[in-house]
Amino acid sequence: xxxxxxxxxxLALGFASAASAKTVELLNVSYxxxxxxxxxxxxxxxxxxxxxxxxxxxxKQSHGGSGKQARGVIDGLPADVVTLALAADVDALYDVAKLxxxxxxxxxxxxxxxxxxxIVFLVRKGNPKGIKDWDDLVKPGVGVITPNPKTSGGARWNxxxxxxxxxxxxxxxxxxxxxxxxxxxxxxxxxxxxxxxxTTFVQREIGDVAISWENEAFLVLKEFGAxxxxxxVPSLSILAxxxxxxxxxxxxxxGTAEVAKAYLDYxxxxxxxxxxxxxxxxxxxxAIAAKYPGNFAKLELFTIDAAFGGWAQAQKVHFADGGTxxxxxxx
Amino acid sequence: MRNFIRxxxxxxxxxxxxxxxxxAPVDSSELQVLRDQVQALQQQLKVLARQIxxxxxxxxxxxxxxxxxxxxDKGVTFASADxxxxxxxxxxxxxxxxxxxxxxxxxxxxxxxxxxxxRARVIAEGVFAKNxxxxxxxxxxxxxxxxxxxxxxxxxxPALQFKLGKFKAPIGLEHLQSDTWTFFxxxxxxxxxxxNRDLGITAxxxxxxxxxxxxxxxxxxxxxxxxxxNADFDNExxxxxxxxxxxxxxxxxxxxxxxxxxxxxxxxxxxxxxGRTGGYRTDGQQTFFSYLATTITDGPNWRISPQLDYxxxxxxxLGEYTVSAVNVRPSATGLKTExxxxxxxxxxxxxxxxxxxxxxxxxxxxxxDYSKGTWGAFEVTGRFANVKIDDAAFPxxxxxxxxxxEASSLGLGLxxxxxxxxxxxxxxxxxxxxxxxxxxxVPTSTALRQDEKAFITRFQLAx
Numbered sequence: 001x002x003x004x005x006x007x008x009x010x011l012a013l014g015f016a017s018a019a020s021a022k023t024v025e026l027l028n029v030s031y032x033x034x035x036x037x038x039x040x041x042x043x044x045x046x047x048x049x050x051x052x053x054x055x056x057x058x059x060k061q062s063h064g065g066s067g068k069q070a071r072g073v074i075d076g077l078p079a080d081v082v083t084l085a086l087a088a089d090v091d092a093l094y095d096v097a098k099l100x101x102x103x104x105x106x107x108x109x110x111x112x113x114x115x116x117x118x119i120v121f122l123v124r125k126g127n128p129k130g131i132k133d134w135d136d137l138v139k140p141g142v143g144v145i146t147p148n149p150k151t152s153g154g155a156r157w158n159x160x161x162x163x164x165x166x167x168x169x170x171x172x173x174x175x176x177x178x179x180x181x182x183x184x185x186x187x188x189x190x191x192x193x194x195x196x197x198x199t200t201f202v203q204r205e206i207g208d209v210a211i212s213w214e215n216e217a218f219l220v221l222k223e224f225g226a227x228x229x230x231x232x233v234p235s236l237s238i239l240a241x242x243x244x245x246x247x248x249x250x251x252x253x254x255g256t257a258e259v260a261k262a263y264l265d266y267x268x269x270x271x272x273x274x275x276x277x278x279x280x281x282x283x284x285x286x287a288i289a290a291k292y293p294g295n296f297a298k299l300e301l302f303t304i305d306a307a308f309g310g311w312a313q314a315q316k317v318h319f320a321d322g323g324t325x326x327x328x329x330x331x
Numbered sequence: 332m333r334n335f336i337r338x339x340x341x342x343x344x345x346x347x348x349x350x351x352x353x354x355a356p357v358d359s360s361e362l363q364v365l366r367d368q369v370q371a372l373q374q375q376l377k378v379l380a381r382q383i384x385x386x387x388x389x390x391x392x393x394x395x396x397x398x399x400x401x402x403x404d405k406g407v408t409f410a411s412a413d414x415x416x417x418x419x420x421x422x423x424x425x426x427x428x429x430x431x432x433x434x435x436x437x438x439x440x441x442x443x444x445x446x447x448x449x450r451a452r453v454i455a456e457g458v459f460a461k462n463x464x465x466x467x468x469x470x471x472x473x474x475x476x477x478x479x480x481x482x483x484x485x486x487x488x489p490a491l492q493f494k495l496g497k498f499k500a501p502i503g504l505e506h507l508q509s510d511t512w513t514f515f516x517x518x519x520x521x522x523x524x525x526x527n528r529d530l531g532i533t534a535x536x537x538x539x540x541x542x543x544x545x546x547x548x549x550x551x552x553x554x555x556x557x558x559x560x561n562a563d564f565d566n567e568x569x570x571x572x573x574x575x576x577x578x579x580x581x582x583x584x585x586x587x588x589x590x591x592x593x594x595x596x597x598x599x600x601x602x603x604x605x606g607r608t609g610g611y612r613t614d615g616q617q618t619f620f621s622y623l624a625t626t627i628t629d630g631p632n633w634r635i636s637p638q639l640d641y642x643x644x645x646x647x648x649l650g651e652y653t654v655s656a657v658n659v660r661p662s663a664t665g666l667k668t669e670x671x672x673x674x675x676x677x678x679x680x681x682x683x684x685x686x687x688x689x690x691x692x693x694x695x696x697x698x699x700d701y702s703k704g705t706w707g708a709f710e711v712t713g714r715f716a717n718v719k720i721d722d723a724a725f726p727x728x729x730x731x732x733x734x735x736x737e738a739s740s741l742g743l744g745l746x747x748x749x750x751x752x753x754x755x756x757x758x759x760x761x762x763x764x765x766x767x768x769x770x771x772x773v774p775t776s777t778a779l780r781q782d783e784k785a786f787i788t789r790f791q792l793a794x
Contacts, residue, residue, distance in 0.1 A: 214716040
């Protein structure tokens, strides 16, 4: 009798557990080169969430140029979380559509940037054009591949890195503007995102040098072979801080606030940081970064706050309609 | 652009070939220059190809978000990419010619032959957020510009939809059919007994797997054949209900698949108001019955209308029977009487060219195109209809000298559908009149002194 009661209780418990387990779906709207990173991260988080709560979580990914992705979310793409290339694109979710609070960046450590990256050069094996630093990119006959700063976050980091290099070397913003204008005269194709630029350079064999996210450059070496491409580290580059946020209005509507927040929090855990490092993103956790010395180039990095007064100012001066990019790229 | 690239590639190949041929006699610096030129050209070609690729990618990505504009014989439709929002502009023009025979003509005071712009409508229909739709129909034909329909629909589900505004009262079967697709140019005289357009709200939808359509609603209440003037005469309302079944709609191959039938009814009260009684018209649009101007409605009015529609291939049949009851007084304090007028019609059509007959119109397999030798679709039609006025209407509420007690109409027609949008129709109508006891030998209404015989031809543009 006792055994029967025990078995029935177990059965009931089993049914109750099955009934209470939920399946949740999240949409992570991200920028172009994070595909591989988030594929690995999503698996890890799903396992973590299942172990912690017993619920299944499926994370869908959407990738594209960071600015373009932000516009997509503003226009109704139901992103539970955004993991975009730069803070200005996340800011737009507040500025344009009030999808997130104004102080979104203060909600997570490190100004909501759990990993960083920088900008380097990717050249063909043997570096036929002898590219060593930024000023080699403005030489006549050098084909430079970089995406469109209007749609790509990576392209904006590229643009600002080149600008700051020129400003320091040539001494003024006017000289920097002329330098960047000259650089863009060497750009034959403007892709909408970083992954498109990689395709242009690597698969379509266009150009002599691609200005690239560090993680994307390492990924190219891994995927296409170090016998075909090389990474050139410039003397100066920018500390790129991709930022993340829960999209409050969407998660409130979908009832996914808890899991969405946990999804982003997990990026700061040792496991999340480890996955980032493995995928060539610089983790905030320096102990973990130290485990992957070959994944990160050593170079002088400046911050956008120090050089340009933050993203809001940089966006306004350089990438807003009528900004310096429009001025130099007007045909 | 692709041709340009192909040509460029061919030129490159030729250049490379020339370079290889010329390699021996030229010096190495010249060769290097040529190689550089070839490489530069190759880069340019790759750039052009990539730019095309990016444009195509952008176009593909933009396609799902690109609004669609459709222009066809259903009008001009602007639709959002997800089709959840749309706006459709349609039009209807019916130019008629009426020719009456043996009615004495001008000598008898009947100047009724001529062209008539029967209908000229601009129709706007739209959908917002998939479930909210509207219809706005403006009429420029006839003698005055008016708004025929102005309503919006809230679709909770296919089984529950709310319609609010001005629309056709859901009673008469032929009346509910589009003006464009009736068998004849003019609806039958039986249609006189059902209300036209009214203001109100209805709930309805398709249930039982779409085999039963129901409508219930509340409307202001208008007289037989009348349309609302956008105002109500009193505080009373009419309740309307209609059930219409298509029980065999899923029975493919069954001869009963195209059978549908139903019943509609209305009930309301009128409170001592003048001007609420309607007049009835012939197929030729001449009045054959009207109440005396002093007659007022006061009390309950009701209608019931069993109805049937049958389609089987090229053959179509439509029938309905209507009883319309109204309580009237000869004056504000006169004797109140309930009058029951009755009408019925049976109409049939056969599409000679083999297309299907349909409540929603005949769609020709081929359009009329003289150069190609195609002629569109031809349909022959026939109809008999009868209206019987309650004998008690005479002489207290209607004049036996000026109104007929009964009208019986025979109609024969030939419809030529040049395309889905364009049709030419030729109808012949003959209507006989009977009069109440005590009526004079010669009615005072000249139109009633003989049978009405009329040809009504129509050129119709409907999209």
